[in-house]
Amino acid sequence: MSSDSSELHPLAHRAGRHASAVTPGWAVGKVRPWTGPHRDLRLLRRACRWQRRVAAFAALGYFAAFLALTVKVPSLMTRPAPGGLPFGLVLALVQLPVTWLAVIFYELTARRFVDPLARRVRRAAREGRADREGWGRS
DSSP, X not given: OOSOOTTTSOOOOOTTSSSOOOOOGGGTTTSOOSSSHHHHHHHHHHHHHHHHHHHHHHHHHXXXXXHHHHHHOHHHHHSBOTTSSBHXXXXXXXXXXXXXXXXXXXXXXXXXXXHHHHHHHHHHHHHHHHHHTTOOOO
């Protein structure tokens, strides 16, 4: 008898991680479904997370860059920029449009990616509830 216990504890199958669409026989019944309402909820959460991160990094990243320049290179911030204003003031004033662009980007991506997913999840929940309560279409 060998000391290899790999046959006793097979590796967990991770659907969608390889080219084969065939589920191994030992993984039948143990694999989470990667389709249906749960998949839509995962996609919705992922889209919301991505959207929040990008918008937050855009607005906060610009603010952090402004603060870093203020601390590390104060001579740059006091130089006159085109128009006669100090460069630091111009960067501070540009912060408002950058924040608005982050908000607009957030809104546009919500309409394009997140809202359709939310509608799909809502529709699936409504249809699922109707089927469970006996309101199914006949």
